[in-house]
Amino acid sequence: MATTMHGHSAPRLFGRERTLHAALGGRRAADIILWRDKKESAAILAAATAAWGLFEVAEFHFLTLVCYAAMIGMLVFFIWTNASSFFNLPVPRIPETLLSERATRQAIQDGHRRLSRLVETLYYIACGKDIKMFILTVFSLYIASVIADCFSSLTLLYLVVLGTMTLPALYERYHDEVDHLVARGVHDLRTHFADMDSGVLRKIPRGAGAAAK
Numbered sequence: 305m306a307t308t309m310h311g312h313s314a315p316r317l318f319g320r321e322r323t324l325h326a327a328l329g330g331r332r333a334a335d336i337i338l339w340r341d342k343k344e345s346a347a348i349l350a351a352a353t354a355a356w357g358l359f360e361v362a363e364f365h366f367l368t369l370v371c372y373a374a375m376i377g378m379l380v381f382f383i384w385t386n387a388s389s390f391f392n393l394p395v396p397r398i399p400e401t402l403l404s405e406r407a408t409r410q411a412i413q414d415g416h417r418r419l420s421r422l423v424e425t426l427y428y429i430a431c432g433k434d435i436k437m438f439i440l441t442v443f444s445l446y447i448a449s450v451i452a453d454c455f456s457s458l459t460l461l462y463l464v465v466l467g468t469m470t471l472p473a474l475y476e477r478y479h480d481e482v483d484h485l486v487a488r489g490v491h492d493l494r495t496h497f498a499d500m501d502s503g504v505l506r507k508i509p510r511g512a513g514a515a516a517k
Contacts (some may be wrong), residue, residue: 324476339473349469356462436497 328334339345358364388395429441452460475482 324472324479328472337468337472338476339469345469349466352462352465352469356458360456360458360462 325334325338325340328337335341336345336348358369359366384393385395387393426441429438432438455463
């Protein structure tokens with residue numbers, strides 16, 4: 305349990321008992337998100353920022369930029385390969401991880417597993433077994449749709465990447481303060497839901513599964 309700045313224990317965010325690194329998978333992706341490898345994390349954030357600047361601010365077309373990048377890359381490889389014999393330089397090679405069928409298959413499987421888990425969670429909520437969670441989810445999706453309508457798809461994707469690369473690292477550093485504030489917010493929210501439940505929600509018919517209970 306986390307200890308707040310006032311000396312009282314507060315539950316960790318999302319009720320987790322493991323460290324944030326373990327909750328994020330405990331692998332290389334977690335190291336990058338939490339800035340354990342500062343060079344790689346900074347490189348990913350810089351690349352995302354550069355891509356957003358080129359496509360959204362400078363208004364480059366994706367295909368045009370890909371063609372330019374391919375031409376520059378081929379020129380660099382051509383010059384490097386032909387100059388390697390004169391300057392005793394190693395011949396450039398494409399990293400094996402980019403061509404690994406196993407790595408590609410694993411990435412696809414991970415994406416499919418997470419998507420399936422999300423669909424199962426939404427299905428469970430949509431069945432009406434937990435009316436409070438249903439209302440909260442619908443409200444959250446509505447807020448997300450309003451936010452998404454204010455930005456382009458590329459800007460929204462960049463904000464997701466920016467949040468992923470900054471918020472977990474900040475939370476790991478200030479988790480005691482955040483846990484304390486979230487605990488207070490959840491307590492207030494539960495109080496409001498209890499008032500709604502006693503006056504309104506109990507009159508709403510539940511799903512068949514909930515009625516059986």
